[in-house]
Amino acid sequence: MQSTDTDIAATIAGRPGVQRVPSPKLTLFIARAFLTPAECTELVALIDAGRRPSTVADYNGDNAFRTSETCDLDGANPAVAAVEARIAAFTGLDPKHGEPLQGQRYAIGQEFKAHTDYFEPDGPDFARFCSVAGNRSWTVMVYLNETEAGGATRFKAIDKIVQPETGKLLAWNNRRPDLTPNPSTIHHGMKVRAGTKYVITKWFRERPWGW
Numbered sequence: 001m002q003s004t005d006t007d008i009a010a011t012i013a014g015r016p017g018v019q020r021v022p023s024p025k026l027t028l029f030i031a032r033a034f035l036t037p038a039e040c041t042e043l044v045a046l047i048d049a050g051r052r053p054s055t056v057a058d059y060n061g062d063n064a065f066r067t068s069e070t071c072d073l074d075g076a077n078p079a080v081a082a083v084e085a086r087i088a089a090f091t092g093l094d095p096k097h098g099e100p101l102q103g104q105r106y107a108i109g110q111e112f113k114a115h116t117d118y119f120e121p122d123g124p125d126f127a128r129f130c131s132v133a134g135n136r137s138w139t140v141m142v143y144l145n146e147t148e149a150g151g152a153t154r155f156k157a158i159d160k161i162v163q164p165e166t167g168k169l170l171a172w173n174n175r176r177p178d179l180t181p182n183p184s185t186i187h188h189g190m191k192v193r194a195g196t197k198y199v200i201t202k203w204f205r206e207r208p209w210g211w
């Protein structure tokens with residue numbers, strides 16, 4: 001049976017070294033050194049090898065909204081499979097509900113402007129992206145390296161800025177207790193000023209991922 005959001009939050013909160021960002025508006029956890037530097041290096045190489053321009057759902061007319069590159073990581077690759085299994089075990093999130101793992105790469109000047117990860121229920125892309133698996137429930141993201149300047153993730157509704165750090169995991173619940181999308185999850189992958197930023201993102205859905 002699928003765990004509730006309360007169960008998931010309790011599981012993550014119980015892992016050693018996990019910090020819950022204090023806010024009544026959203027459930028956001030930070031875990032440093034979730035991945036080792038060696039694991040991060042391996043994922044960076046895969047992202048470099050397979051990157052393509054990032055895309056957005058619900059296009060808003062701003063061509064500079066998300067300027068990064070994305071890599072669809074192959075779950076058949078043992079390194080990718082191992083990381084996916086670790087994420088599921090750490091969070092208690094059902095791997096069957098997970099979208100394929102993605103990597104994101106930001107060169108200098110690239111960013112992902114303030115957005116939420118869920119699909120807008122009345123947006124034009126909702127049926128296309130959500131009719132099978134439902135909306136995004138949880139986001140798990142891991143920084144694979146440190147930038148020299150810039151590239152932090154800013155959660156603007158709660159005024160929290162998280163700095164990239166090799167292996168650091170972020171996990172948050174995209175829904176409110178009544179299971180509607182939580183606008184307070186809005187976040188901005190800020191411009192990299194020096195260096196290159198790499199992250200992986202794993203999104204979980206309300207229902208099993210079926211395509």
Ligand SMILES: O=C(O)CCC(=O)C(=O)O
Nearest residue numbers: 112152153188189199201
């Ligand atoms: O790169 C970041 O800091 C945020 C990435 C992000 O929000 C996303 O991929 O949805």
Ligand SMILES: [Fe+2]
Nearest residue numbers: 115116117187
């Ligand atoms: Fe995001």
